[in-house]
Amino acid sequence: MVTTSTSPASSKPSPVRLSDMRPRFEPYVIDCGEIPAFQFKGRLRDLLAARQITAAEAVAILEDMLIIREFEEMIVKLRSGAYTPLPDFNYRGPTHVSIGQEGCAVGACAPLTIRDKITSTHRGHGESLAKGTVAIRAMTEAQLRQRVPHSRATTREQLIEEALEEHLYRTICELFGKDDGYCRGRGGSMHIADFTVGHLGANAIVGGGTPIATGAAMALRYLREDAVVCCFAGDGAFSNGVALESLNWATQQQFTNHYAGDHRFGLPIIFLVINNHYGMTHRTDDEVTGIERIARRAAGFADNNMHAEVVNGMDVLAVRDAVQRAMRLCKAGQGPVFLDVDCYRYFGHSLSDPRVEYRTKEEEAAWRAVDPIETFKAQLREAGVLDEAGIAAIEERVRERNARAAKRAAAAADPAPQDVLKFMYTDTRCDTVPAEFAKVEILQPLTDLKRVNGQLTYKDAIREALYEEMARDRRVIFYGEDVADYGGAFKVTKGLLEAFGRERVFNTPISEACICGTAVGAAMVGLRPVVELMYFDFALMSSDQISNQAAKWHYMSGAQTEVPLVYRVSAGAGKGYGGQHSQTLEAMFCHIPGLYVVYPATPADAKGLLKSAIRDNNPVLFIESQGLYGMKGPVPEGDYLVPIGVANVLREGSDLTFVAWGPVVHDCLKAAEKLKADRGVSCEVIDLRSLVPLDLETVLRSVQKTGRCVVASQAVHIGSYTGEIASAIQEAVFDYLDAPVKRVGAKNGIAPQSHVLEAAFLPSIQDLVDAATAIL
Amino acid sequence: MPNPIIMPKFGQMTEESAIVEWRKKEGERVAKGDVLFTVETDKSVMEAESFFDGVLLKIVVPPGVNVPVQSVVGWIGEPGEAIPETPPPPRPAAKPATATAVAGAAAAARAPVAETPTVIVPAAVTAQTPSAPARFRISPRARRLARECGIDPTKITGSGPGGRITERDVRAYLMAHDYDRLRITPAAKALAIREGIDVLSLRKDGERVTVADVERAIAEKPKPLSRMRQVIAQRLLQSKLTQPHFYVTVSVDMTELIAYRNGLKASGLPYTITDFISMAVVRTLQEFPTVNSSTDGKTVRWYSHVNLGLAVSIEGGLVVPVIHQAEMLTLREICDRSKQLAEKARAGKLTPDEMSGGTFTISNMGMLNVENFAAIINPGEGGILAVASTQKQPVVRDDQIVIRQMMKMTLSVDHRLVDGALAAQFLNSIKQKLEDLDLWKTMT
Numbered sequence A: 001m002v003t004t005s006t007s008p009a010s011s012k013p014s015p016v017r018l019s020d021m022r023p024r025f026e027p028y029v030i031d032c033g034e035i036p037a038f039q040f041k042g043r044l045r046d047l048l049a050a051r052q053i054t055a056a057e058a059v060a061i062l063e064d065m066l067i068i069r070e071f072e073e074m075i076v077k078l079r080s081g082a083y084t085p086l087p088d089f090n091y092r093g094p095t096h097v098s099i100g101q102e103g104c105a106v107g108a109c110a111p112l113t114i115r116d117k118i119t120s121t122h123r124g125h126g127e128s129l130a131k132g133t134v135a136i137r138a139m140t141e142a143q144l145r146q147r148v149p150h151s152r153a154t155t156r157e158q159l160i161e162e163a164l165e166e167h168l169y170r171t172i173c174e175l176f177g178k179d180d181g182y183c184r185g186r187g188g189s190m191h192i193a194d195f196t197v198g199h200l201g202a203n204a205i206v207g208g209g210t211p212i213a214t215g216a217a218m219a220l221r222y223l224r225e226d227a228v229v230c231c232f233a234g235d236g237a238f239s240n241g242v243a244l245e246s247l248n249w250a251t252q253q254q255f256t257n258h259y260a261g262d263h264r265f266g267l268p269i270i271f272l273v274i275n276n277h278y279g280m281t282h283r284t285d286d287e288v289t290g291i292e293r294i295a296r297r298a299a300g301f302a303d304n305n306m307h308a309e310v311v312n313g314m315d316v317l318a319v320r321d322a323v324q325r326a327m328r329l330c331k332a333g334q335g336p337v338f339l340d341v342d343c344y345r346y347f348g349h350s351l352s353d354p355r356v357e358y359r360t361k362e363e364e365a366a367w368r369a370v371d372p373i374e375t376f377k378a379q380l381r382e383a384g385v386l387d388e389a390g391i392a393a394i395e396e397r398v399r400e401r402n403a404r405a406a407k408r409a410a411a412a413a414d415p416a417p418q419d420v421l422k423f424m425y426t427d428t429r430c431d432t433v434p435a436e437f438a439k440v441e442i443l444q445p446l447t448d449l450k451r452v453n454g455q456l457t458y459k460d461a462i463r464e465a466l467y468e469e470m471a472r473d474r475r476v477i478f479y480g481e482d483v484a485d486y487g488g489a490f491k492v493t494k495g496l497l498e499a500f501g502r503e504r505v506f507n508t509p510i511s512e513a514c515i516c517g518t519a520v521g522a523a524m525v526g527l528r529p530v531v532e533l534m535y536f537d538f539a540l541m542s543s544d545q546i547s548n549q550a551a552k553w554h555y556m557s558g559a560q561t562e563v564p565l566v567y568r569v570s571a572g573a574g575k576g577y578g579g580q581h582s583q584t585l586e587a588m589f590c591h592i593p594g595l596y597v598v599y600p601a602t603p604a605d606a607k608g609l610l611k612s613a614i615r616d617n618n619p620v621l622f623i624e625s626q627g628l629y630g631m632k633g634p635v636p637e638g639d640y641l642v643p644i645g646v647a648n649v650l651r652e653g654s655d656l657t658f659v660a661w662g663p664v665v666h667d668c669l670k671a672a673e674k675l676k677a678d679r680g681v682s683c684e685v686i687d688l689r690s691l692v693p694l695d696l697e698t699v700l701r702s703v704q705k706t707g708r709c710v711v712a713s714q715a716v717h718i719g720s721y722t723g724e725i726a727s728a729i730q731e732a733v734f735d736y737l738d739a740p741v742k743r744v745g746a747k748n749g750i751a752p753q754s755h756v757l758e759a760a761f762l763p764s765i766q767d768l769v770d771a772a773t774a775i776l
Numbered sequence B: 001m002p003n004p005i006i007m008p009k010f011g012q013m014t015e016e017s018a019i020v021e022w023r024k025k026e027g028e029r030v031a032k033g034d035v036l037f038t039v040e041t042d043k044s045v046m047e048a049e050s051f052f053d054g055v056l057l058k059i060v061v062p063p064g065v066n067v068p069v070q071s072v073v074g075w076i077g078e079p080g081e082a083i084p085e086t087p088p089p090p091r092p093a094a095k096p097a098t099a100t101a102v103a104g105a106a107a108a109a110r111a112p113v114a115e116t117p118t119v120i121v122p123a124a125v126t127a128q129t130p131s132a133p134a135r136f137r138i139s140p141r142a143r144r145l146a147r148e149c150g151i152d153p154t155k156i157t158g159s160g161p162g163g164r165i166t167e168r169d170v171r172a173y174l175m176a177h178d179y180d181r182l183r184i185t186p187a188a189k190a191l192a193i194r195e196g197i198d199v200l201s202l203r204k205d206g207e208r209v210t211v212a213d214v215e216r217a218i219a220e221k222p223k224p225l226s227r228m229r230q231v232i233a234q235r236l237l238q239s240k241l242t243q244p245h246f247y248v249t250v251s252v253d254m255t256e257l258i259a260y261r262n263g264l265k266a267s268g269l270p271y272t273i274t275d276f277i278s279m280a281v282v283r284t285l286q287e288f289p290t291v292n293s294s295t296d297g298k299t300v301r302w303y304s305h306v307n308l309g310l311a312v313s314i315e316g317g318l319v320v321p322v323i324h325q326a327e328m329l330t331l332r333e334i335c336d337r338s339k340q341l342a343e344k345a346r347a348g349k350l351t352p353d354e355m356s357g358g359t360f361t362i363s364n365m366g367m368l369n370v371e372n373f374a375a376i377i378n379p380g381e382g383g384i385l386a387v388a389s390t391q392k393q394p395v396v397r398d399d400q401i402v403i404r405q406m407m408k409m410t411l412s413v414d415h416r417l418v419d420g421a422l423a424a425q426f427l428n429s430i431k432q433k434l435e436d437l438d439l440w441k442t443m444t
């Protein structure tokens, strides 16, 4: 608890920063500097001589590239029944093959260690394979034995060989949707991940992985880990907002300037653009952007141009060299680094793309002529590392290994159909904080929580919960727009910066997608972020990160990772802020499996649920009501938890049940009072508190008793979650209903600014009384 | 790609049919010609055969559901073949509620406008409940309570919105009917609830209601008529309501024809008395086209063919197979066709076409020992001849009382078409033929 885990208030200076800038209008020019391109001229022969690489490393690089090509060619052949080891196998799934890009994948992964992380793309077989093979080759015997526990191998070479085959087997299994796949057949080609070697997942949302990588880098920075993130993304991805937001996010000066205090350390992340010049079928350069080289983007995000370079992706050694240098920069706190790696995709976007509509055969031939594998073979021969026979032997080994793995994978068990929902949610929570994170430095305790007669406001209840949880667990960090010095638009988090410092409480760019997406990456790497969206409406800016990333990764990874984070979103309404600041959008997110959604209506629940949400290992959307921030109510001191998924019967009654959440709960209580006084009707009022998971049992038990039900929320009627509850009631206890279930919500419209209109728009106590009366 | 199984169109006029029973299960192998399912038309149960070899992959339309003819009811193919999405069977074209005959040309010119799609605005979701025909309203909770108590909820007056019966209405009703004081054995109550017998209707003064009481009530409970009886009921009522009947009776001396027929029978010929009657009727109808006709009250149709219906009683009802174009047939052909149709009728194998299109019908109860009876005209026909049993009777011949084999025939005719004199002539013409042995000798 707070007092036991804190160190005495330190004498450190306050982290609050007061800006003190002056107008400056002297004429000058902005110098955008230079971005080097294709500077690497190293030959293998020379690198060997200079001991910048060993012969064994060079051979491994060739083999890793061959592994990828063999794997991708297997997919091509499977599509037409031409893969002889599996003549009859019917592969159904994506075919985004990366043949031609092996130099990028292997060159980039070769310098990475098992502690370094990557994120990858829909065309990510290469990175996925290379991250594994490189990690395996560097593993200790104990680590290897963990990967192949039943091995009877006696030498390290044999163990590595078996681990490599197992790696292929599990990758192919995932491709084939088998239970032995890395993601237990839940992810497949486009979502493959192997968290044990730092592969945080391929991503089928173009650009979707960039904020995850950025968040992972934030976590590495925060945890002082000697590791980097390599964020692979296509040239097409850098037209997408979230990828550009990620660059902006990663280069924030507050990580490196006086805001960072004594931890001035740039994010250790390499944005590696696999620039194959095409986004699906359009030319990224030349057609849909205004720049010839993606590298130029870097100049817009950091005064150091993010150390950007253009690298020859058809030369595996050039990529390796660039990534090695980028890692050095990152580890020295000079990150992030932006690498524009020039390469080519020989096949189409997928195998259904014949390419002829948009490019010439001559273009393809010219790129095939500088094939990364063939050119590297030539270097190996030139350097005398391998002769023709040696190369052939490796090719043979790769082919056979792949065939063995593929045959095993084809014969492997499918996941059990009854397990279709397995891994949707984790049932774990953080009940005890590991000792290394339990020691928390508090710079300046919160002193202004005014508890009067045991009562706090809803807003202060949230503040207290956050404060207590941050004091309990150093992995809990908190960020959002203007949440630090200013304490948030609604002053909910005032004082947290002062208490925990800027490393744990900081302002972010106005970048909702990154606020939500970086939290996913940080959670994957071991933090427990709480992030704030100023208005619920803005969640739509980050809906991909909330819905496709946070919600899905536990399932899509086959439970390899948990995503313990909390999205605090603040719902407006009733303040005349109009259509873009007044929405109650819980239904949209309740519709997304994988998320928890809670919405407290009282100060006590606000505290208890937030603390539970922070300790839960599922992603939780925590909805706060601006209308309730000022409401006072009893709030227990100290470790007060309200379990997620348990509704609260606020008032007992026998004639009718009100089921509600959010501010409408209080209107229901008033309506119940009025119905009692005017008509002698006895109403029960249930505050759901948790929408997902839903405590349907409490609702059904009540409706079985009363036979009548009104479900109410502040959301507009159409598609509201009230419909879900009403339909669940009639499905389950139809025979107990004495009247149709009624729903009350806002009108089917857009929140107007006019006070008069908004009053007509929002549900009122009278609406609730009327709905009840209509069915009595 | 699998082959669709189509709901056959068994009769010219059939628009919708329902499957009675699937004779094959999903997954079962089917050979071309196997019976796949049976269909109830309004005249009988028909068998539908497969046109394909293969496996019954999917049953799309379950038994008991009326679908338009020619819609897909299932699929036959090889295991594993993907079944195309079956579009929901089109609703039978809606008949315009009011006649649109007026200004047909103008209506046609305006037609495209009517097809402009209606824009559905979300507001529709909260719109008023669409008006629907008034129906018995009871809340599920009240229904459940009524069911548990074994009472008939339709007798309860509802006090809820729109007159809906709610739980409190059921409780008030129970109180008003002294439900508490009803004495009934648990077994009797359970049986009554299962069979939908209102336990309050079983109340006996002071005595306990037993299973025997419930069983009595069950026996008396109205049950639905069979489909066939419903059709019979509807058609006969239609006839009686729209075709004003009148009746004429004659006695026919069958002595000689019976003797003659017995002689034929002894020499191995198949003729029955009915065949002679049929032939006599066919011939007579040709002489009296007014009788071989029908009317809708405004127009009259004289049929150029004689399609002779023969009422055949079968298990649970009555069917009327039709000998089409009977005037083209010889006596022998009429004999054979009658026998064949009667057999098919008793086997339930008549096709709808074999049961429709009649212009006049004979109903023969000669085997059933009746002196005389009058029949109801099949709707759309001009008349029906009711043939009673032949009985030995004392009759006067040449001022002598002699014993003759006498048979009464009663003609029912539609008075809108036929008057008394004509009916008398028509009937006597039949009688004459039956008594004229020379006529029959030319035919046999």
Ligand SMILES: Cc1ncc(C[n+]2csc(CCOP(=O)(O)OP(=O)(O)O)c2C)c(N)n1
Binding pocket: A121, A122, A123, A204, A205, A206, A233, A234, A235, A236, A237, A238, A276, A278, A279, A280, A349
């Ligand atoms: C958000 C999003 N938009 C569109 C797509 C469809 N899509 C899949 S891959 C792709 C092209 C991506 O181009 P790039 O990032 O250059 O990667 P590459 O395919 O060249 O490897 C597109 C448009 C998607 N998956 N996600």
Ligand SMILES: [Mg+2]
Binding pocket: A234, A235, A236, A274, A275, A276, A277, A278, A279, A280
């Ligand atoms: Mg591309």
